[in-house]
Amino acid sequence: MSEISITVNGQPETCPHSLSLEDYLAGKGINPHKVVAELNGEILKPQSFKERILNAGDEVEIIHFVGGG
Amino acid sequence: MYTPLEDGFAAELKRIESLNVKAIAENATEDDVRAALGRTFLREEDFPVLLSPAARPFLEVIARRAQDETMRNFGRGIQLFTPLYLANFCTNRCVYCGFSTKRDIKRRMLNLDEVEAEAKAIAATGLRKILALTGDDPKRTGAAYLAGCIRVLAGYFSSVGIEVPSMTVEEYAMQVAAGADSMTMFQETYNHARYLDLHPGGPKRDFYFRLDAPERALMGGFRAVNLGPLLGLTDWREDMAAVAAHARWLMRKYPEAEISISLPRMRPHTEGGEVAFVPEDITDAILVQAMVALRCYLPQAGITLSTREPAWLRDRLLPLGVTRVSAGVCTAVGGHDPDVSKATEESGEDKPQFDISDGRSVDEMSSDLLRLGYQPVFSDWLLGGSGASELTGGVAEALRTA
């Protein structure tokens, strides 16, 4: 009951109920200001991570910059 | 009063004027000429440099480059065409012109039967490219008359060009529908003030209506446009810079269109034995410099040379950039079919628009071209007018054996 299933970067995983995206990232050791995210196809700015609560079945993409030409 | 096209050539012409081509040419040095010739693609500012007095000692060098560019882009083919003067009624008063309304000449226009007779006579010489001309008299020889003539001509020629007064987009579209594919429009001079001096009356006096005409023709569906300054009316370098800019600008905006340039120079025309208009003297050397500079600046532009120039000079100019010449020319109305010529004679219309200097027939021109190492090209388009292929019977037979 306290765990929900979500998909992050294409991988299924579980996380606690009522968790914000910001808290989810903190749990992974990710600085939320260094990434951008897509929640079910909607692009989220880092400022809104705090208010977005993850729900069962959510598809999350966490993207960051890497080296490229 | 005509309102110029919003994004037409007028603004670009203003920009070219602000460059002060005359000053660039006057101040150009030999090093500037060397720098220009060192570039693979000439820049806009290189063109006045090649037209400059400083470039004169380099004329042979520039001519060699022009020859190379011509060979690379056009090979050894020279297109042949002939003008057909349909009518000489004119309401303009161009001070330099043999058709001007003020001149005391008999006026005449061909009817459709005469157009067909002329078409047959010209087609029998082997020509497949024709240029139809009229004076400027919208009431008598306007868009509807012209379209009727074109419909006849399109049955005999694979390419029908027009050199007629400026028209609206709709009127141009009408000519395309009738079978025309190319239009020639000489701005005469791009210097607005001088233009007004030289065109004191008539519809042609509207500078911008004429300036936009090539673009309107393209908007109306024409596939080829031939521009021209009438060299000698004003500073030749300024007019050369303007016409090159006009061609360049059209090439950029209408990359699918074929853009070419004629380099006619003013020849004195006679009136009662007197020279009626004395233009600035455009010497042979100036004509050569203008042509080779143009070829270097716009390697892909066609260059047309008319029979205003004598045969010996036309032969000399061929390697320098010419891609199209006229042959079998008569600058009076009609004049190819014996009956039409006789009717013209009887009407008293005996004054041509200007005196031609190269009277070679199509056959003579063809054999001279071959002798000089060029291939005379009669038709270079797959599409366009139906040409001889749809003709039947005796005419078709005559054409095939011509």
Added chain:
Amino acid sequence: MSYSDEFTIGGRALKSRLFIGTGKYGNDSMIPQIAESSGSEVITVALRRVDFSNAKGNVMQQIPKHMQILPNTSGARSADEAVRLARLARASGVGDWIKIEVISDTRHLLPDGYETAKATEILAKEGFVVLPYMNPDLYVARDLVNAGAAAVMPLGAPIGSNRGLATREMIGILLEEIELPIIVDAGIGKPSQACEAMEMGAAACLVNTAIATAGDPVRMGAAFGEAVRAGRNAYLAGLGRVLGKGAEASSPEEGTLTGFLK
């Protein structure tokens, strides 16, 4: 003596005409030194999913604050994917520049002109400063101009090949016909090749692999910075006489083209 020669893209005035990348470095901590040695003011980055099992340091930390970030859409195989990546990049707050890169052929890595033009049109309308990576094809370039690109980035040779200006003639045609800045991207392997592109009239060059994989990338960054400046100066100066072309004044003689003028 140095010559001032700024140029502007997307409203930003730039002094350096060398764009650099951040890919293929053995160690990202080299990037600040290369930014300095090359003098570059524009730097590219790519977007990828975060790998939670291997969250290394962030490349962004290495990029000097004064530099313009140019995110690319590498990895996109269609216009839609490129648009999505561009929007993600902008959401991160790095600005609205985007280098469109749509590659659906994984063997030759050549850009897809049709999809690139579609993405360019959509993003330009959304206010992005769009710099599309492209094959130096005149028709594609015209489509990109009409689609609202801020510059076009033709490839000099296949990406990462270090083969130089294999497309020299085609780029020459773009330089002749296209009014937008032409930024030569991909394939440049040596400073002399970047220099040649600039001599021809390119507005800038983007160099990544050739610097990142050099024996001494910091020094190679400096070499490219100087080469691009040298080429630009040569272009502005106007190339002088080319030996063998015979651009010398001569008086017409018999048998020449203009001898008839006497």
